[in-house]
Amino acid sequence: MPKLPEDFIKKYTKLLGKSKADHLFKAINENSKNAYRINSLKENQTLSYDHNEKIPLIPNAYYGKISGKDPEWVSGTVYSQEPAAMFPAFFLEAQPGEKILDLCAAPGGKSTAIGVQLKGQGFLLANEISLSRAKILRENLERWGITNALVTSEKPEKLTKYFSQYFDKILVDAPCSGEGMFRKDPKAIEYWSQDYVLFCQQRQKEILSFAVQMLKPGGKLIYSTCTFSPEENEQIVSWLTKTFGFTILPLKIDEQYIDHGHPEWSDNNIELAKTARFWPTANIGEGQYVAKLRLEGKKNAQSSGSTSKKSDHKKQLKSALTKSDMHLISSVLDRFNLPSAIENWQFKCQVHNNHVFIPALSTNSASHLKILSNGIELGILKKKRFEPGHQLAMVLAAQEQNRVIDLGSSNYFKYLHGEAIRTDSDETGFILVSFKHFILGFGKVSNHIIKNYYPKGLRI
Ligand SMILES: C[S@@+](CC[C@H](N)C(=O)[O-])C[C@H]1O[C@@H](n2cnc3c(N)ncnc32)[C@H](O)[C@@H]1O
Numbered sequence: 001m002p003k004l005p006e007d008f009i010k011k012y013t014k015l016l017g018k019s020k021a022d023h024l025f026k027a028i029n030e031n032s033k034n035a036y037r038i039n040s041l042k043e044n045q046t047l048s049y050d051h052n053e054k055i056p057l058i059p060n061a062y063y064g065k066i067s068g069k070d071p072e073w074v075s076g077t078v079y080s081q082e083p084a085a086m087f088p089a090f091f092l093e094a095q096p097g098e099k100i101l102d103l104c105a106a107p108g109g110k111s112t113a114i115g116v117q118l119k120g121q122g123f124l125l126a127n128e129i130s131l132s133r134a135k136i137l138r139e140n141l142e143r144w145g146i147t148n149a150l151v152t153s154e155k156p157e158k159l160t161k162y163f164s165q166y167f168d169k170i171l172v173d174a175p176c177s178g179e180g181m182f183r184k185d186p187k188a189i190e191y192w193s194q195d196y197v198l199f200c201q202q203r204q205k206e207i208l209s210f211a212v213q214m215l216k217p218g219g220k221l222i223y224s225t226c227t228f229s230p231e232e233n234e235q236i237v238s239w240l241t242k243t244f245g246f247t248i249l250p251l252k253i254d255e256q257y258i259d260h261g262h263p264e265w266s267d268n269n270i271e272l273a274k275t276a277r278f279w280p281t282a283n284i285g286e287g288q289y290v291a292k293l294r295l296e297g298k299k300n301a302q303s304s305g306s307t308s309k310k311s312d313h314k315k316q317l318k319s320a321l322t323k324s325d326m327h328l329i330s331s332v333l334d335r336f337n338l339p340s341a342i343e344n345w346q347f348k349c350q351v352h353n354n355h356v357f358i359p360a361l362s363t364n365s366a367s368h369l370k371i372l373s374n375g376i377e378l379g380i381l382k383k384k385r386f387e388p389g390h391q392l393a394m395v396l397a398a399q400e401q402n403r404v405i406d407l408g409s410s411n412y413f414k415y416l417h418g419e420a421i422r423t424d425s426d427e428t429g430f431i432l433v434s435f436k437h438f439i440l441g442f443g444k445v446s447n448h449i450i451k452n453y454y455p456k457g458l459r460i
Contacts, residue, residue: 001029002189008179011194012228015265020281027280032184034065035083035285041116041145042077042397045438049078056257056284058086069460071412075438076143076394081109082184083285084278088173088224089113091251091276091292096121098168103156103211106133108140110173115146120341123360124149125167127159131370138372139458145394147341148360151372156210162369163214169222172211174204176225176232180287183280201231205239212244217297221246224290228279230265233289237275238266246293250274257284261291320351328386329356329378332430339398341376354381355389388430388442390455396432397439404432405443405450415440418459421450 004025013021038047038060049072051062063083072078089110094100094117105111106128115124126141126149128134134153141149152159177197178188208223215221223240225232240246248271253260259282261275278288321329326346333345341358348358360375376395379388407414411421412435425431425445433443433450442453 001183001186004028004182004189005192007194008192015230023281024279028182030183030280032280033063033083033285034080035061035063035086036066036078036080037061037086037113039077039079039112039116039144041119042075043400045072045077047072047078048436055083055086056254057252058083058090061086069416071435071438071440074143074416074440075397075434076140076145077438079109079112079140079144082181082226084180084288085109085226085285086113087276087278087288088171088222088290089117091290092117092169092171092220092222094118094122094124094169098122099125099166101125101127101159101163101167101170101211101214103127103159103170103172103207104129104174105151106130106137108137110171111137111149112140112144112146114171115141115144115149118148120147120339122148125152125159125163125361126150127152127154127156129153129155134372142373142391142394145398147339147358147376147395150360150374153370153372156207158369160210160213165214165216167214167219168216169220170211170215171222171224172204172208173222173224174200174207174232176200176204176227177229178226179228180226180278180280180289182287184286197227197229197231200227201229201236204232204236208236208240209243212240212295215295217295219295220249221293221295222290223293224288226286226288228277228287228289230262233277233291234261234263234266234272234275237261237272237291237293238269240293241269241271245296247296248272248274249292249294251276251290251292257282261289321346321349321356325351325356325381325386328381328384332379332386332388335403335430336396336432337399337401339395341395341398342378342392345378349378351381355379356381356386388453390441390453390458393432393439393441401432401439403427403430404434404439405445406437407433407435407440409435411435412440413460415443415450415452415454416458416460418452418454418456420452423448423450 053063055061096119105126111126138151259277260273263272275291357377377389443450
């Protein structure tokens with residue numbers, strides 16, 4: 001662990017007093033905490049982890065280390081997440097049917113949680129400015145079987161042109177100076193300087209000023225960072241209230257684990273005490289700050305949310321499938337138990353470059369956005385056949401399935417490597433492949449050989 005910068009030590013000794021600050025510096029030198037969330041969208045599964053120690057308040061979340069090679073992870077049944085980082089999505093409280101924007105979303109810890117809260121109803125726009133990180137975001141949402149998300153890689157500014165006053169709730173989990181991650185990611189210590197804190201504050205204001213334009217009047221904003229600095233936390237919230245007329249909403253703060261925001265570190269607005277601070281000294285996990293705000297202004301017909309086309313995107317949909325396409329797709333889909341998100345797929349599908357998908361948002365409304373995925377990709381139409389896509393397998397896992405071949409441990413890694421696998425099964429055609437009953441992806445059986453359909457980009 002690199003030494004803490006002198007200016008950092010001086011700053012927090014002044015803010016917290018010597019005794020609390022020393023306690024913080026000591027905690028920063030201790031081990032970070034590992035945790036994971038369980039995906040309630042997947043069929044009930046028996047996990048191989050002993051989930052004894054629950055994360056306070058967060059549903060289906062436990063302390064413990066998991067590996068990206070575990071079938072639980074590969075099947076999207078669990079997600080490894082820093083425990084304090086689970087709170088922004090928890091406080092967001094997305095309700096099925098709402099339109100939610102996660103503006104700084106990669107790698108997807110909070111988007112996967114929001115997707116679960118929506119239960120497939122409503123709309124999630126998960127955006128990440130960095131394309132390489134957005135690809136990981138897409139993979140994580142796919143693995144989790146989220147059916148109603150649009151994944152984009154755009155600057156916040158560009159999104160405002162499409163989603164003016166569109167969202168019920170927006171999460172801005174902002175890029176920050178990362179002081180709360182010092183013990184998990186010691187590189188953050190090397191980046192740290194007071195100038196960097198101020199640079200981050202400026203960037204946060206820019207991102208937020210675009211986010212505000214996309215929030216409906218009366219809509220809610222969750223603002224979170226993983227840093228301690230008041231400049232990026234209470235001072236940003238004060239700026240939001242004064243500049244845009246936000247009201248600060250109370251968060252469920254259990255003082256055993258969570259500290260209140262500090263009005264004295266900003267403009268002494270006592271309402272700031274309703275915001276939440278997580279310190280590594282309080283034993284939940286790493287550092288985190290969360291504020292929940294409501295944009296004042298009455299909801300009215302105009303602000304009921306519209307994309308730039310100003311029409312209901314669902315109504316614009318036409319089935320772009322020919323009869324023979326439908327026949328090819330049916331020949332695969334009819335063999336599986338379809339969850340409600342896929343029922344009546346004939347009336348909901350769109351086709352783009354032979355990719356067949358049930359969109360979360362009409363591509364007509366968003367044609368100039370850099371889209372990585374839109375809703376559920378069912379698969380690809382090839383010459384005289386339909387090849388189901390990996391996302392379909394991950395979505396089918398929400399339902400009990402009969403056409404499943406369970407692998408033994410030696411074949412599990414062969415499947416993840418992309419190898420063909422011998423089977424005793426007499427099935428033919430597309431089947432789901434599982435290990436310890438966790439669904440991993442598709443295979444196609446012919447002559448007792450399972451041809452591997454695990455995507456090349458995910459292979460290990
Ligand atoms: C704290 S991380 C988000 C973590 C994510 N919410 C999660 O829970 O997995 C902040 C993200 O903001 C992105 N970012 C950086 N600069 C940005 C900008 N100017 N506008 C929007 N996002 C930005 C970063 O690439 C990074 O992925």
